[in-house]
Amino acid sequence: MVGKDKADLLQGTLDMLILKALSLGELHGYGIIQRIRQLSDEMLNVEQGSLYPALYRIEQKGWVSSKWSVHETGRDAKFYKLTRSGRKQLEDQEASWDRLVLAVTKIRQAT
Amino acid sequence: MVGKDKADLLQGTLDMLILKALSLGELHGYGIIQRIRQLSDEMLNVEQGSLYPALYRIEQKGWVSSKWSVHETGRDAKFYKLTRSGRKQLEDQEASWDRLVLAVTKIRQAT
DNA sequence: CCCCATACTTTGACAATCTAGGTATGGTGG
DNA sequence: CCACCATACCTAGATTGTCAAAGTATGGGG
Numbered sequence: 416m417v418g419k420d421k422a423d424l425l426q427g428t429l430d431m432l433i434l435k436a437l438s439l440g441e442l443h444g445y446g447i448i449q450r451i452r453q454l455s456d457e458m459l460n461v462e463q464g465s466l467y468p469a470l471y472r473i474e475q476k477g478w479v480s481s482k483w484s485v486h487e488t489g490r491d492a493k494f495y496k497l498t499r500s501g502r503k504q505l506e507d508q509e510a511s512w513d514r515l516v517l518a519v520t521k522i523r524q525a526t
Numbered sequence: 527m528v529g530k531d532k533a534d535l536l537q538g539t540l541d542m543l544i545l546k547a548l549s550l551g552e553l554h555g556y557g558i559i560q561r562i563r564q565l566s567d568e569m570l571n572v573e574q575g576s577l578y579p580a581l582y583r584i585e586q587k588g589w590v591s592s593k594w595s596v597h598e599t600g601r602d603a604k605f606y607k608l609t610r611s612g613r614k615q616l617e618d619q620e621a622s623w624d625r626l627v628l629a630v631t632k633i634r635q636a637t
Numbered sequence: 638c639c640c641c642a643t644a645c646t647t648t649g650a651c652a653a654t655c656t657a658g659g660t661a662t663g664g665t666g667g
Numbered sequence: 668c669c670a671c672c673a674t675a676c677c678t679a680g681a682t683t684g685t686c687a688a689a690g691t692a693t694g695g696g697g
Contacts, residue, residue, distance in 0.1 A: 429654075455632050465654050469654085472653090509634065538683095
């Protein structure tokens with residue numbers, strides 16, 4: 416990932432982004448990548464090699480469920496959906512993120 | 527690290543915090559931990575097992591320099607100081623951090 | 638004199654991401 | 668019609684950063 420003006424993903428943020436992307440509606444893997452890129456104004460580009468293992472991990476934890484369907488383009492794709500526990504997880508991760516950002520902000524404000 | 531209301535450090539943030547701590551003045555390892563904890567209002571607690579390897583890494587990269595001195599408490603301690611390139615690095619990492627926070631914010635604002 | 642906080646180091650485990658490959662298919666341009 | 672590209676998924680291996688848990692040593696307070 417990355418490149419000039421692209422931001423590196425920090426370890427631990429990907430799950431939150433995936434869950435958030437799915438909170439906007441069911442989607443397949445490849446689409447999640449596109450949605451994240453688009454919503455971040457091209458600043459974040461998730462690699463496939465990062466996404467698919469992450470999706471597997473997240474499904475194992477029960478935060479998403481998946482099913483194969485035919486995409487509108489006529490191709491098969493595996494659609495992921497947030498579960499109730501995934502929605503809860505998203506809230507938790509967002510809260511953690513906020514706490515971290517707050518803490519870092521405090522430190523950066525120090526003179 | 528962590529505990530109830532403590533925030534987890536995300537991989538990649540520690541360097542920035544160390545550099546920032548040192549930008550406020552020369553300090554030894556143990557003191558860096560305390561400074562970070564204090565500045566973050568106890569939200570961030572860096573483990574020794576995280577800090578010392580990080581300091582070593584950072585020194586190898588030339589972002590800090592170190593020298594043994596006698597601390598005011600009468601004990602020996604290794605004092606670290608930001609180098610010019612470390613100061614530059616701090617700026618870069620802060621800019622990356624800002625970009626990431628911005629990108630994540632955009633995504634989280636999506637409806 | 639014992640313990641605690643300070644101060645530094647090292648080891649091994651672990652988790653997440655990235656690089657770099659691989660497969661397959663539908664649509665499009667030449 | 669066929670080559671190619673974008674879509675769509677998967678996996679292996681390497682790398683990296685952090686953490687847990689240990690160890691050593693010392694100054695000061697009770």
